[in-house]
Amino acid sequence: MRRDVFQAIADPTRREIINLIAHKSLNLNAIAENFDMSRPAISQHIKVLTECGLVEITQQGRDRYCSIQFQKLAEVSKWVEQYRTFWTTKLDALEIHLSKET
Amino acid sequence: MRRDVFQAIADPTRREIINLIAHKSLNLNAIAENFDMSRPAISQHIKVLTECGLVEITQQGRDRYCSIQFQKLAEVSKWVEQYRTFWTTKLDALEIHLSKET
DNA sequence: TATATTTGTAAGCAATTACTTACGCAATTA
DNA sequence: TAATTGCGTAAGTAATTGCTTACAAATATA
Numbered sequence: 001m002r003r004d005v006f007q008a009i010a011d012p013t014r015r016e017i018i019n020l021i022a023h024k025s026l027n028l029n030a031i032a033e034n035f036d037m038s039r040p041a042i043s044q045h046i047k048v049l050t051e052c053g054l055v056e057i058t059q060q061g062r063d064r065y066c067s068i069q070f071q072k073l074a075e076v077s078k079w080v081e082q083y084r085t086f087w088t089t090k091l092d093a094l095e096i097h098l099s100k101e102t
Numbered sequence: 103m104r105r106d107v108f109q110a111i112a113d114p115t116r117r118e119i120i121n122l123i124a125h126k127s128l129n130l131n132a133i134a135e136n137f138d139m140s141r142p143a144i145s146q147h148i149k150v151l152t153e154c155g156l157v158e159i160t161q162q163g164r165d166r167y168c169s170i171q172f173q174k175l176a177e178v179s180k181w182v183e184q185y186r187t188f189w190t191t192k193l194d195a196l197e198i199h200l201s202k203e204t
Numbered sequence: 205t206a207t208a209t210t211t212g213t214a215a216g217c218a219a220t221t222a223c224t225t226a227c228g229c230a231a232t233t234a
Numbered sequence: 235t236a237a238t239t240g241c242g243t244a245a246g247t248a249a250t251t252g253c254t255t256a257c258a259a260a261t262a263t264a
Contacts, residue, residue, distance in 0.1 A: 001250080002114075010112035011252085015181070022185055029210065041253055043212065062210045062261040070189030077182045079117070080175055083124055087172030113222085131240060143223055145242065164231040164240050 005075050008052045013037070014045050018054065018068060027063040107177050110154045115139070116147050120156065120170060129165040 009015055013035065020031055032042040046066060049055035054072045058065045111117055115137065122133055134144040148168060151157035156174045160167045 004114075006114075006117070007112045010109045012106075012108075013252090015108070018185075022188060027210075028212095037252090038254065039211080040213080040255085044252075047212090064211070068185075068188070070185060073182055073185050074189055076178070077186065080179045080182065083120075083170075083172060083175050084179065086124060086170070087176055115222090129240075130242095139222095140224065141240090142225085142242080146222075149242085166241070 003048070003051045005052050005054060005072050006079075008048055008054055009076065011045070011048075013042075014049060017042070017045060017049065017066075018073075021055070021066050022068055025058070025065040025067040027060075027065050031066065105150070105153045107154050107156060107174050108181075110150055110156055111178065113147070113150075115144075116151060119144070119147060119151065119168075120175075123157070123168050124170055127160070127167040127169040129167050133168065 009018070016034070017031055020026060020034060028043060028046060029039065031046070032039045035042060046055060046057075049066075050057060052072070053069055055066050056069050058067065111120070118136070119133055122128060122136060130145060130148060131141065133148070134141045137144060148157060148159075151168075152159060154174070155171055157168050158171050160169065
């Protein structure tokens, strides 16, 4: 089974989970409250996120707090940023083009 | 059917296609040559990429040249970069911590 | 100790994905 | 005009995904 960051962030629910716990670690129930979907469904999404290293779980009594591992998000950043030169170059060219017109 | 950039880049073959045509527009067969997979399979991947706006096709005789639409990649960049402050803050904290140790 | 709370996991299911082969069509070349 | 080239698409298939309900286990509370 392929389990990488790109596949993990492909699902909109999982991106929302990431957004929720980016600011504050939450336990599973607290996360699930935000969705119109069963708790096991959220549990399975969390599993995908932990398996690819995007989320880490800290057990505290019966609660399991989920927090983001930002280094993993940096992997995505690194991939997309390698193309930044391409699109900024094009934008620069467009700006030059526009400035010549005025 | 959901068809967004995140879902499109989830597949490793599609990410490789993006990489191939980032530097130079290529027609479908030229792209397919790089993969150990049938031409229709590549055609279907290209379809996903065009449907979400990541790739644009320019017909030229019987060739169809594929080129990246970098603005779409910028969407991914924008999403991931919103979390940059979080991970850089953490790294800064780590650096401060390390510098105090020495 | 009995009960409530937080959670993981199994089984089942419909939809989607990532391929394949087979075909047809349009543009080029011989 | 006939053959070749570049391509899209349909149909079929096995695997995966994203859910559900049902259940069990462990911790906390009454």
